[in-house]
Amino acid sequence: MSLVRFAVVVAGAALLAVSCKSSSSAAGGGGGNVSINGAGSTFIYPVMSKWSSEYQKVSPTTQINYQSIGSGGGIRQLIAHTVQFGATDGPMTDEQLKEAKGPVFHVPLVMGAVVPTYNLPSLAHAIKFTPDALAGIYLGTIKTWNDPKLTADNADLNLPATPIVVVHRSDGSGTTYVWTDYLSKVSPEWKSKVGNATSVNWPTGLGGRGNEGVSGTVRQTPGAIGYVELTYAMQNKMPAGEVKNRAGSFVTPTIDAVTSAAAGAIATLPDDLRYSITDSPGDKAWPISGTTWAVVYKDMPAGPERTAVVSFLRWALHDGQKFCAALDYAQLPPELVAKAEAKLDQVEPPKK
């Protein structure tokens, strides 16, 4: 993983060097080649790289360089002004916004979900989890699979008396952010004891590095439960549990259920779009859903760079969304696209 990431960074740096050269020579000739740099979330990287190659077809003079160094790194680079946009799986904190020189806008780009996965032999169908059960398991109060809190909703499954081995991400990640955000909302005990962040002080369990570390540990350990990104679970054909949402129905994790979660929460979204759509009220909503935002400065200096950033993000909100499904990302609901675009309009109004 680190090797891959290293290769990506090197390739990015090489691209950067090449594009700097070409843009400076083009500037001498009065040409309009622009290269813009973004950095942050690893979650969004697959669709971001698809976007940057597709966008080159739409706007051949714009080069997008995106380095997937992690959301925290993306925010740090935005604050340090080394990139034109950052991408993050959790909204910037008030402290980070204060650190940034100038107001920052959050522009939602894609959505994803986190799903519970487990290692129990031959079950007839997916396990149904209530919010209480998930919080209890991760707090360490539910210790075996045949605990009444689990069997109540899974009477037909004959869950075994196997001890539950809790697995979590050991590296700081947006996945953990969404997972703990959800647990904090559904369990007051979790909120006061553990809380919500990209890394937390886990009450129990084993830590695996990255999605592959968590899924590997779950697969190797009978009775284990872990959480991974929906895309990862789908691509690796891992069992994913159903979770009871706020409306009271058990939902199977799908990308449509994630889009419903955003749609269900649309009325209550804050103006700055630093929202959370976990435990969303929608009837079909998947309760453990998250968003990746682009973060940009509201007062970017006018010029070709600002135009390029805004038009790229605007394109990603509209035409770009159609590449989401193929890569197992959830699209933004149209209402949210409108709100996101309103933010971009404040950075630079669209050309008529």
Added chain:
Amino acid sequence: MVTDVQTVPRASHAQRPKSLRRWGPPALRGWTTGDAIFRKACAAIGASIVGLLGLLIYELVRGSRESLEKFGFRFMVDRVWDPVVERFGASTFVYGTVVTSIIALLLAVPLGIGIAIFLVEIAPRKLGAPIGFLVELLAAIPSIVYGLWGLFVLAPIVRDDVAPVLHKTLGFLPFFRGESHGVGMLTAGMILAIMILPFIAAVSRDVLAAVPTTQREASLALGATKWETIRNVVLPYGRAGIAGAVVLALGRALGETMAVTMVIGNNPQIAASLFEPGYTMSSVIANEYAEASGTVYLAALTEIGLLLFVVTFAVNGFARVLIWRMARERRA
């Protein structure tokens, strides 16, 4: 070694009048211009190591200042690592690093020296070369490959085969209590042992090969058996070199990140049982640095780096003193 080389020109130095040595033309000082340049260049390269180390320490201290001020000595003893409330303590990570390194050494040192003895003293030459090559090849495998292999292959073996046996036979010791989930400190130590094995084996092999044949022949001539020769003559002769190999391997074990992270379970706790998950200093830096937000959090991670530096320094220093004492006792 260094002093041996330098004594030669210095001796000829002393024979010349002092003024000439200092101020005379280069040829009379015994140095050509080329020599002078070479000497200065080497001195600069040597000094750059010290400079680099100084800069490193300076940067680490500067980066961890906020954490140093906020937690002070408590950072070293606190067992809680909670990014949410920004309370950071490093003792669990220090424990994990030291314990896994000790396990690795306990497993790899006898194995590595055994391999070296086999290659130099016992194996026919035709067999020794390819086996030596294979051992060195172990050092070229990327650590992430070791890590994933450890997670998918070694961890289940430890859980199903190694841990139950250890529990049954040595379960009265606190180190082998409870149940293993596969990943944990024992598995991490085993992976580390495999990773540092080539260092110990390859360096020890070269050390043993450098033991003069006359020493062996003398021992055999006195009627010693092969085993007695190896034990009483060859190994003591190469003792300092082998200890150097162990120190080198220990440095690698203390700093290894990726492979350990995959199999240690990443749970900051101080548990006596080696079946339990643990966490190491380098692992927590690798795991959390990219996503760390907040200046205190970053400073705490940097301080872990500083602490790792100090621990490595202390352990290395300790090992060196041990070797030095051993060598002195031999002479006495």
